[in-house]
Amino acid sequence: METTKTRATRAKTAVETQADLPTGLILPGDCVEAMRSLPDNSVDCVFADPPYNLQLGGDLSRPDGSAVDAVTDHWDQFDSFKAYDDFTRAWLTEARRVLKPDGALWVIGSYHNIFRVGAILQDLGFWILNDIVWRKSNPMPNFKGTRFTNAHETLIWASMGEKSKYQFNYRAMKTLNDELQMRSDWVLPICNGAERLKEGGTKVHPTQKPEALLYRVLLATTEKGDVVLDPFFGTGTTGAVAKRLGRQWIGCERENVYRDAAYKRIEKELPLDESVIETMQSKKSAPRVAFGSLVENGFLKPGTEVFDKKRRWVATVRADGSLELNGSEGKQVGSIHGLGKDLQGAPSCNGWSFWHYEDAASGGDMKPIDAARQLYLLATED
Amino acid sequence: METTKTRATRAKTAVETQADLPTGLILPGDCVEAMRSLPDNSVDCVFADPPYNLQLGGDLSRPDGSAVDAVTDHWDQFDSFKAYDDFTRAWLTEARRVLKPDGALWVIGSYHNIFRVGAILQDLGFWILNDIVWRKSNPMPNFKGTRFTNAHETLIWASMGEKSKYQFNYRAMKTLNDELQMRSDWVLPICNGAERLKEGGTKVHPTQKPEALLYRVLLATTEKGDVVLDPFFGTGTTGAVAKRLGRQWIGCERENVYRDAAYKRIEKELPLDESVIETMQSKKSAPRVAFGSLVENGFLKPGTEVFDKKRRWVATVRADGSLELNGSEGKQVGSIHGLGKDLQGAPSCNGWSFWHYEDAASGGDMKPIDAARQLYLLATED
DNA sequence: ATAACCCATGAATCTTCTG
């Protein structure tokens, strides 16, 4: 992972040098061909919702006798696993070429195809970061009572390689999840109601994805201004959410009908106010605060005593932001992290949560020095 | 899928002819070699928890500096995807040979290995029935804040082929899930507390699976007396739950320590009372009753009027068990299913639930004719 | 107006037995 600042700078440079990138456009034709027209190392994120290769038997009816509207479109038909694998390898290879070294890939699928996709992308060198389970709150039931209700789909999130500095907006996710770490299982409803695109009462696309899903993906792993490529654009959920969140987008889509619907849809989409997007990212992109700054600015005065939670050790804050262990007469000195590490004999230590101080403002309560950092951030906002 | 009765008969026959099966034993040595000693088509279910091929970099430590006891045992190291794939193909091939044609396979894994396992088992001819997400209610957090909390593992449930008559105890699962279809995402806690095997305070096996997981797997897809094979037996969760549920088991395990712990553990396990193990049976496995039998035996007299729920149609029961639509003068006649189908113009109709009658015994209440069938079944029970 | 009721529908590898 990398700091936002570094990546932002790099992204900006890339956009400038790649002024010819067809952002805001849906490339027609086969997606592999279309991606060939894009330069190497030019996009920050690929989100792909490829055909699932469902292999359906006959018609299926509900217990009440009505028919299930199945996905029987030609684009989901493959002759064999071999044919599907070849197709998968082709588009993943192009996606890999087009991605920046620190870019990332998302693919969504079901048990019909996701194992093949996952194995192939590993073979190509992608490094899986998480598999994410989209738990559908309202899936279609299993009408015949023959299996477990197929109530989820799987997303794979992968970087270009083991050492890549991928983007992950940890704070934004934790904030979105009520101050708990965002887990690998996401509960979201399927796309229906007003969000579902319809033409004359029938759905435009059989497998339109919910915007909430793309919202979370883009918010978690891209930043403002990033270029997002969707090789299977469909009716443009990726583009609509990208526009809303201030990301640039490129689509590939073979079908005229889907392209038309997508353009119309994205046209109507309004970007969120810049300040809103900033706010969502504020905690994540908050500048690093040196402990010394707190001292410099009087949030913790030199001479203040700090101690671990169990008061096994007490140290004194020095003017330069270093700590000196009490009673050691200058022999045990270090940064908040380093001294904590040494005292515990641990491989690492987060000094912000290890060291505490007595907060006079709240009647002498013991608080981690991170609380002082939060006050500092609040005071220096903007 | 197949009725319980049919499979039960076959399973029994198989056990009799395979009296040499080493049930209740843990075969030492390499699992591929060990499986070679088992005859073809001899087990009903394979549950496998293979090495995950985890590729952890350096040592992992928590924010407080304590070390995470990562999976770095020698049996989990593989040189490359190629080596892991070869290993996977080898044990899956043996599992396939040993399984009966209507048997089934379960494999559990994480994103490190499950995509490779899934693709290979598809290549070998297994037919995926569901992928199941075990959603951990208490996963280990992501200490570094670099990814989403890895809060689930994935199981694949597969039959021997597209046309196999696999076992699925639909009613038992629905009952277990408070009368709603069991979904593909299962929320279960990880294995700890008293259930976790420890030796001198440290865990015996790094990846011991919770018994609740095996309980659900075996209850859903095996029946009493079935033979369950676990090629990666570990400390014997599969064997313990199998014994409890009245299933037979065979294990393979290389490590002496795990075998010893497993034997000790399973020895202590007590089988549940037979009556408790009986699962809720689906109607599919109840004996078939011809509508004519009800008429023959006086449970519905010839001349009785039957009608659909909204009384759009009324028909009269004839002496041979056929129905005649009132007012049609012999032109609209058929079986309970056929006439219901024709009147509705539906592709099919379950006459038992479509047609109703007035039950004099309960003051003229409207009841589906299935109620009469239930009375008949009750009266003719052994 | 509001509640009650009915109806439509969603990436689905969706039956079993007899002749």
Add this chain to the structure above:
DNA sequence: ACAGAAGATTCATGGGTTA
């Protein structure tokens, strides 16, 4: 193998109509 009949089978949600 294939055709035909018997028989088993659904949950959450949104929108429209009725009471």
